[in-house]
Amino acid sequence: MTLRLRSHLHKLRTTALALCGIWGVATLFAQDEGAASRLSSLEDYLARAQEANPQLDAFEKRYEAATQRIPQAAALPDPMLQVTSFVESVQTRNGPQENALMVNQRIPWFGKLDAREKATSEQAEALWYAYQGQQLMLARMVSKMYYEYGYTQRATQLTRENLDLLAQLEPIVEEKVKAGGDLNALLRLKVEIGKVNDRLQSLQQKRVTQSAQLSELLALPVSTLLPWPEWQKPGLVSPRATSLLESIEVNNPQLQMLERKIASAEARIELAKLESRPDFTVGLNYVQIGDLDTPAMSVDSGKDAWGVTFGVNIPLWSKKNHAAQAEAASSQQAIQSEYQNRLNALKADLASSLSSLTDANRRLELYGEELLGLAEQAVENSRTSYQGGRTGILEVIDSERSLLELQLLYWRAAADAWQQLVAAQTLANQPILGTFQATQSK
Structure with a gap:
């Protein structure tokens, strides 16, 4: 084979490999695009995160690695x-x-292998509950970003509607100016249109940022703009605080992880005692x-x-054995104190979430049942009055601005309510909105 022929074949092989690589990347990108397009409800987002998030997979693999240490601990030398x-x-x-x-x-002396196996097994169980805790943390982060993304959607929609309404006023004001009306009214309207348009542009850029943050959690390309989520007008939510508090003490993975660590420390205390045999x-x-x-x-x-x-x-060196026992006992006491501290922190977090949820419900009720209706009526009255020449353009602009602000406050309260509800449910390891719950069995 000549040198020229070998060079030609090498170029063909290189080109083929490059095309295969491009095809593979394109296929993967298309799959990711398809996965992104299927996301709409919170359940879809949570399912994708639990399936694809690499950090969660790392926690699962750590648990699997820990289970392989159990037969090693139980084996004879x-x-x-x-x-x-x-x-x-x-x-x-x-x-x-x-x-x-x-x-x-x-x-080894009778019981040493059993104690060593129990200590290792309980430590592996602790990693299992750490995996559960990571599941809930991921679900909480995804849910929070989901509702932030949904709020941005509503804010964008309402701002665009407000901009369209102001734009509809512009030809009316221009006609009045041509008829001898005050030019300042037209200037004020144009300034307001510019400010609302600026807000709309900022919201559109905010969507790009939030989409990238969600894509990171969902293991999707950050360049893919996620579709808007689907969440409807919420009602008032009032979970039972007593039930959540009881569930925290029984089901919270962080507490269960510390319980397993305490059990592991107890086994190590027993093992330290047996070392004197x-x-x-x-x-x-x-x-x-x-x-x-x-x-x-x-x-x-x-x-x-x-x-x-x-x-x-x-075993002549009793001082060494006594030190090992004291070390194991101190470790157990440290974990017990950590457990109590974590329980207190979880109770405080739950109280904070429920308080914020109560406030969000109050704002939902205030804006939804009282102020929004009044603001909408004020906008209609001001528009009618302006067209009839009974009021100025500033009153119309103020009423439009007031309605937009109240609408944004309403949907901000809605997002806050859903976020705080999810926070309380993840603290207690209860099904999030009746859908997702951390893995319960191995």
Whole structure:
């Protein structure tokens, strides 16, 4: 094969590999695009996050790795095989010793292996609950961003509607100016249109930022603009505080993780106590005997020898054992204090979330049932009055601005209510809005 032909084939191979790579990337990108397009409800977002988030996968793999340490902790130490070949043989009555083999097995004191296995198993269980806790943390983060994204959607929609309404007023004001009306009214209207348009542009950029943050949690390309979520006008939500508090003490994964760590520390205390007990070593010796130069001198000439050995270690250094016990006890006490501190913090977090939820419900009721209706009526009256020449353009602008602000406050309260409800439910490990719950069984 000529050099030129080899070069040509190499270029073809390189081009083919590049095309395959591009095709693979394009296929993956298309799959991600398809996954993004199917996202609408909070349940869709949570399902995608639980399936694809790499940080959550890392927690699961840590748990799986920890379970593999359990059989290691429960196993006996490896036996020891020792082979001796005599350079200068030791002469015995049956012949010279040529080779010796020794096999020893160390056997820990009764209960040591069980305590070690229990400590390791409880530690693995702690990692399982850490995995559950990460599930809930991820769900909480996704839910919070989901409702922030939904609020941005409503704010964008309302701002655009307000901009359209103001734009409809512009030709009316221009006609009045042409008829001899005040030019200042038209200037004020144009300034207001510019300010509302600026707000709309900022909201559109905010969407890009929030979409990228959500895409990170969902393991989607940050360049993909996620579709707007689908959430409807909310009603008032009032969860039972007593039920949530009881559920925190029973079901919160962080507390369950610390409980498993306490159980692991108890097993390590027991193991530290058992370290003051001796371990045993049993073995088998086999010695290969060569033939005597004069076999007639012994009927057992060349007969190999073997024997059984038994040993025990002597735990003389009591100070070391006492220190190990004190260390294990202090570790357990530290985890117990950590448990109590975490429980207090969770109760405080729940109280804060419920208080914020109550305030959000109050604002929803205030804006939805009282102020929004009045603001809408004020806008209609001001428009009618302006067209009839009974009021100025400033009153129309103020009423439009007031309605927009109240609408935004209403949907801000709605987003806050849903966010605080999810926060309370994740603290108690209850199903989020009746859909998602952290994994309960292994």
